[in-house]
Amino acid sequence: MVHWADYMAEKIIQERGDKEEYVVESGITPSGYVHIGNFREFFTAYIVGHALRDRGKKVRHIHMWDDYDRFRKVPKNVPPEWKEHLTKPVREVPDPWGCHDSYAEHFMELFESEVEKLGIEVDFLHAYELYKSGEYAEDVRLALEKRDEIKAVLDRYRERAKQPPLEEDWQPVMVYCPKCRREAQFVSWDGEWKVSYRCPHCGSEGETDIREGNVKLRWRVDWPMRWAHFRVDFEPAGKDHLAAGGSYDTGREIVEKAFGWPAPITLMYEFVGIKGQKGKMSGSKGNVILLSDLYEVLEPGIIRFIYAKARPNKELKIDLGLGLLNLYDEFDKVERIYFDLERAKNPEEEEELKRTYELSMPKVPDRLTAQAPFRFLVTLVQMPHLDESGIIRVLREQGHVPRELSEDDVGRIRLRIRLAKNWVEKYAPDNVKFSILEEPPQIELGPEIREAMLEVAGWLSSHGSFTVDELNNALFDIAKKRGISSKEWFKALYNVFIGKDRGPRLAPFLASLDRDFVIKRLRMEA
Numbered sequence: 001m002v003h004w005a006d007y008m009a010e011k012i013i014q015e016r017g018d019k020e021e022y023v024v025e026s027g028i029t030p031s032g033y034v035h036i037g038n039f040r041e042f043f044t045a046y047i048v049g050h051a052l053r054d055r056g057k058k059v060r061h062i063h064m065w066d067d068y069d070r071f072r073k074v075p076k077n078v079p080p081e082w083k084e085h086l087t088k089p090v091r092e093v094p095d096p097w098g099c100h101d102s103y104a105e106h107f108m109e110l111f112e113s114e115v116e117k118l119g120i121e122v123d124f125l126h127a128y129e130l131y132k133s134g135e136y137a138e139d140v141r142l143a144l145e146k147r148d149e150i151k152a153v154l155d156r157y158r159e160r161a162k163q164p165p166l167e168e169d170w171q172p173v174m175v176y177c178p179k180c181r182r183e184a185q186f187v188s189w190d191g192e193w194k195v196s197y198r199c200p201h202c203g204s205e206g207e208t209d210i211r212e213g214n215v216k217l218r219w220r221v222d223w224p225m226r227w228a229h230f231r232v233d234f235e236p237a238g239k240d241h242l243a244a245g246g247s248y249d250t251g252r253e254i255v256e257k258a259f260g261w262p263a264p265i266t267l268m269y270e271f272v273g274i275k276g277q278k279g280k281m282s283g284s285k286g287n288v289i290l291l292s293d294l295y296e297v298l299e300p301g302i303i304r305f306i307y308a309k310a311r312p313n314k315e316l317k318i319d320l321g322l323g324l325l326n327l328y329d330e331f332d333k334v335e336r337i338y339f340d341l342e343r344a345k346n347p348e349e350e351e352e353l354k355r356t357y358e359l360s361m362p363k364v365p366d367r368l369t370a371q372a373p374f375r376f377l378v379t380l381v382q383m384p385h386l387d388e389s390g391i392i393r394v395l396r397e398q399g400h401v402p403r404e405l406s407e408d409d410v411g412r413i414r415l416r417i418r419l420a421k422n423w424v425e426k427y428a429p430d431n432v433k434f435s436i437l438e439e440p441p442q443i444e445l446g447p448e449i450r451e452a453m454l455e456v457a458g459w460l461s462s463h464g465s466f467t468v469d470e471l472n473n474a475l476f477d478i479a480k481k482r483g484i485s486s487k488e489w490f491k492a493l494y495n496v497f498i499g500k501d502r503g504p505r506l507a508p509f510l511a512s513l514d515r516d517f518v519i520k521r522l523r524m525e526a
Helices: 004-016 038-053 080-085 103-116 127-132 137-145 147-160 219-229 247-259 291-295 300-309 323-338 347-360 374-380 388-397 407-426 447-462 468-480 486-498 506-512 515-522
Strands: 021-028 058-065 123-126 173-176 183-189 194-198 205-209 215-217 272-274 316-318
Touching: 004 038, 021 038, 038 058, 038 300, 038 347, 058 127, 103 291, 123 127, 137 147, 137 173, 137 215, 137 219, 137 247, 147 247, 173 194, 215 219, 219 247, 291 300, 300 316, 300 323, 300 347, 323 347, 323 374, 374 388, 374 407, 374 506, 388 407, 388 506, 447 468, 447 486, 447 515, 468 486, 468 506, 486 506, 486 515
Parallel strands: 021 058, 058 123, 272 316
Antiparallel strands: 173 183, 173 215, 183 194, 194 205
């Protein structure tokens, strides 16, 4: 089965022809935190570019920061006095938290630092700078010249949607007042470079030169303009933009009629959410999960893998609860399949899994780096007697990682240890958490169970070294010969060590504890 990114890459080559360079684009207005839902657009553009590069093509990935858009509303987490900045460019609104030069930069800088950790190469461009430098000046003037054609396109779609036509004096541009920087009223255009304006906020009026960057295209015109300006071949979009009569439909006609460029190939992506969280995430409302939050519990490769394996047109729910343990197991298996250390069910599935892994990685490692089982780390990080070195020792002794570890191996294990600690602290359900009882509990244990515990203690005393499987067999055999059911036996042992009816897999857990401590506890000695 062909991976969806490869399918799109082939489609782009066929429809756009063989080009020296292909341009893929993503973009967003930095009016709030850029969350994991917004990231889906970014990653979809990236992975299609990745597939094009794998075909030997040169690719430029542009991520457009629409930081010249208006500050339209004051979010809940921003002081109400920020309403005095409404309609200014978001790049010129002060940062309410005082740590960046502007409101927009507060959100842009964070997302750019998050993306850097994924090893993804991208050109971050800023609409603010492109307008202010005069780079878009010719495009703005062209839109004013084609004003009637653009209005006719928009009105036709408004009519289909049973909406009234745009007002007769509608213009494809808006003006920022050169003095107070809020939105001013467009008065007239001289047919060349000058636009007359009147500001309702500060009362100033006059002319501004388009080349000075105070005249900005409205959203439905700005988007198609930059398709032509940057010769964009592919840009994914959310279903709201791709709805019938939406901004992509109008943009497709505007870019061809006004700017003389074919609309880029697109791909609809669905929403991303967190399992159990209700409602759509909103950067301005603050109910968001950021890439930074995922980095606290997931390796960068696994974050890329989540998005690479899911078809963009399917809603994606990320499970930060128990499902996260399954995700680690799945990723580790796919990684082993890629390095031919494990087989998939059939050759077709194997080929697709290998390709998904390949597309998840900006650069595929030369060899499999040691995979510390995350599920087991969740147990080990809760052991009070084990520090980082102790955990690595247990992993080696129990054969979960090689005896000889490279610097890269140790680095990855340490990262997973930290991620497992974070997961236990922030997301693990109570039935996964435990703590070792400092003293033997005061509980009633039947004579058969007491006898069995003493025999396990004797077995441990007489075995200088043993494997987890050998200990597991001993636990079952000792209970079986006394007619103790596994359920009753395990419940008793969990209560003796952690005061709960259930716990982590018993044999690996006991093997990870200090042997003398286990022997004393089985003998119920303080």
